[in-house]
Amino acid sequence: METILEVNNVVKQFGGFTALSGVDVKVHKGERLGLIGPNGSGKTTLINCISGAFTDYEGAIHFNGQDISKLKAHERTKRGIARSFQIPRPFSSMTVMENLLVPFAFVGGKDGPEQQEEAMTILRGMGLADKAFVQSNQLSQVELRKMELARAMAAKPKLLISDEAMAGLSGNEVDEVLDILFGLNKLGITIIMIEHIMQAVMKFSERIICLDAGKIICEGTPETIVKNPEVQRAYLGD
């Protein structure tokens, strides 16, 4: 299987606190990878290192065979890494459509009628077509989550990182977002999902990595992860 993302021995420290200590991750093209771990285990820090929100870490990150370790977040987005945020961050002064036109303009270089039509297609796929011209600060929680995924899609990513896109959603809404993520994966997009809702992670992921205290404690299929004593210890304690 072809590797799309390779994280090599990444160490990230905040002052004296080591958030990631020598993390190695390989992600294959088209894969659905789940990233789990208790609060403070370093999941979001790892995602921030991959997406470029942090660049002051040790180690190296390769994307599509190229070293992107020193690239800024917007340069990584242009290379094909897009993400959603744990706490939704809409461009609240803009409509949903305008939110999508930002990546169209800055990644694709155009935001004309053709791109608006393309944005509309993405929104239709997310079930947000009727909200296209609504101010984004008027959206419900689930709509915000979908809009974040739609905005990430407007950057035409090869790798999509979904950071707790289902947090705070009801059972039906979780299923809706899961369907969207499955749909995007079918289009060939590699997806890394960080999630606390275990049922969703187990259903979605082909492979799961579990982090604890900044280290990978195990890696495997959902079936093996559930039975792993290290994972049980990390979540439930000794």
Place this chain on the structure above:
Amino acid sequence: MKYSIYAFLTILAFLGLSLMNVNEYIFFAGFVILQFVVLATAWNILGGYAGYVNFGVPAFIAVGAYSAVVLFKSISAPLVVQIIGGGILAGLLGLMVGLLTLKLRGIFFSIATVAVVFILETVVMNWRYVGGATGLQLTRPPDLWGFDTYTRMLFFVMAVLAVCSVSIARYIQDSFLGRGLRAVRDSEEAAECSGVPTLKIKLIACTISGALMGVAGAPMPMYLSYIEPTATFNLNYSISALGMPIIGGTSHWIGPVIGALLLATIQQIVTVTVSNELNVLVVGVLLVLFVVLAPDGILGLIKKWKQSSK
């Protein structure tokens, strides 16, 4: 196209006014009002569109003004050259300040811009060539470009600068740059992850904003026939330049224009009828009222009124 026609007609109207036989005070006060249109518009490019509050307005005005003085004193440069020179140097200051401070966010950026004012003021206070702390008297050149008085000519020049500044702000708002700056204001991290080169566009905005403030300051020495650092580096400029867009509305290019025309006109009336000292009080009271009662400014109020009348 329609806007270009309006802009051209506005300049023609100002030209007509400056050639009319009316009270000279109109041009004296009008210059100040139009100067605030330029300043408020310039401030809004970084402060309103991107949400980076710049308190260093007097530093940029002063760079424009003192560049003009140096150009005039050293090579007797004409007004146009003074304005261009002042704009370029203030733009460069904007770029430098941006490079040093734009990695800071929120209040830290604002404090850093205040520091620039004090640093430059200290430099000018000790620079004897431009008069140092006591200031410098200037004799206006005889060239009037066909106008009756120098004040009328300066009024027209400032009107052209105001129209140009507003046109630039309007262009930015509708461009990729404007979209990117709005994204930065709403969420810098999300903007960066949407492909927006946030530092680059903030630097561009800071440079353009600084250049326009410099342009507004450049004709000031000739307007007053005098320049001295205490008045030039007065922090009241910062209060007015940020108060006007906030009162008018920061989300659209017209907001700072409305705010500047309204507030600067009130200030001029207060100066003539009550006292010069009350100027700042007027800005302060209106600013507090708008921040509390109408945080989106006059434009926000109009929008609400339109929505409720539907």
